[in-house]
Amino acid sequence: MDARKTIVIGVANGRGAGDPACQDGPEVLRSLKFLADLEQTHAGFSWDDPIRLAPGESSTPLDAVVQIGTQLAERVCSHLRQGNFPLVVGGDHSCAIGTWPGVKRVLGDKVRLGLIWFDAHMDSHTFDSSPSKRIHGMALACLLGIGDRRLADVADAGAKLLAADVCLIGVRSFESAEAALLAKLGARIYFMDEIRRRGLREVFAEALQRVGEHTAGYGISIDLDALDPAEEPGVGSPVAGGLSLGELTEALTQAHGDEKLLALEIVEYNPYRDTHFVTARAIHDLCQSLIP
Ligand SMILES: [Mn+2]
Incomplete structure (x- = not known):
């Protein structure tokens, strides 16, 4: 019996993206009560205070993302230590540089953390390789210990993940430098063609095996742009040809109730395109598939 309470941590930050609209995602979900029925069906499900920049702060995107990430890592760490299940709701995907270091800190240095990264993109740029210089496209590289030290060293110095414990699912838009980096490090990437050939259920089962095998636990980070924008328009950076909500929620139920699933992150919700x-309802369904 999993006694963990799900605590929703909204991250009101879009400074890691080109368009900051995702910063309003958590407030729309909360004020319009899209997750409210989960408070009835899941004991202890509740919203924590949102994480946001200090008012009047005129920081650079790098300063903003580091400030948010640092606060978020502390918050995630504190909830895990209280025995809760953190559900981080973005905001753009740069919040991952806070979520997963927060989880890793609780696990400690002696054990490994796995991560399944659903995304249309690889998010594995550095400032050197990125054409746009947007930090949400660098988040996974940072977690693997690569790139700007301020970003990669949020919460604690150095890599939080080994590529051997990481799977990307749903990728269909990327630059060659990202693909080369992930290939060199050895992350497993499930591109859309492999998913179409084998089915998401089988691919996700294999990913769960990989991220759980040598680790003390694992997380799931869902960039909503992994879904097909024809079905789910409310995302920051839409790319055609993604997953359907039905196949994703069905596949995710394989991880439901798994005590090795330590936290969930759902990001890049853009309410102005929704x-x-x-897509707000899709977020509800994704939460329902995975929260304890
Ligand atoms: Mn992403």
Whole structure:
């Protein structure tokens, strides 16, 4: 019996993206009560205070992302130590540089953390390789210990993950430098063609095996742009040809109730593109598939 309470941590930050609109995602989900029925069905499900920049702060995107990441790592760490299940809701994907260091800190140096990264992109740029210089496209590289030291050393210095314990699922838009970095490090990437050939259920089962094998626990980070924008328009950086919500929620149930699943992150919700709030409802369904 999993007694963990799910605590939602909204991260009101879009400074890691080109368009900061994702910063308003958590507030829309909360104020319009898209997750409210989970408070009835899951004992202890509740929203914590949002994480946001100090008002009037005129920082650079790098300063902003580091400040948010540092606060978020502390918050995630503190909830895990209280026995809670952190559900981080972005904001852009740069919040990952706070979420997963927070989890890793609780596990300590002697054991490994796994991560499944659902995304249309690889998010494995550095400032040197990135054409856009947007930090949400660097988050996974930072977690692997690569790139700007201020970003990669949030919470604690050095890599938080080994590529051997990382899987990317749903990738279909990337630059060659990212692909080369991940290939060199040895992360497993499931591109859309492999998912179409084998089915998401089988691919996700294999990913779970990999991220759990040599680790003390694992996390799941869902960039909503892994989903097909024809079905889910409310995302920061839409790319055609993604996963359907139905196949994703169905596959995710394989991890439901797994005590090695330590935290969940759902990011890049852009409420201004979310016609009829279909993507807000998708977030609800994704949470329902995975929270304890
Ligand atoms: Mn992403």
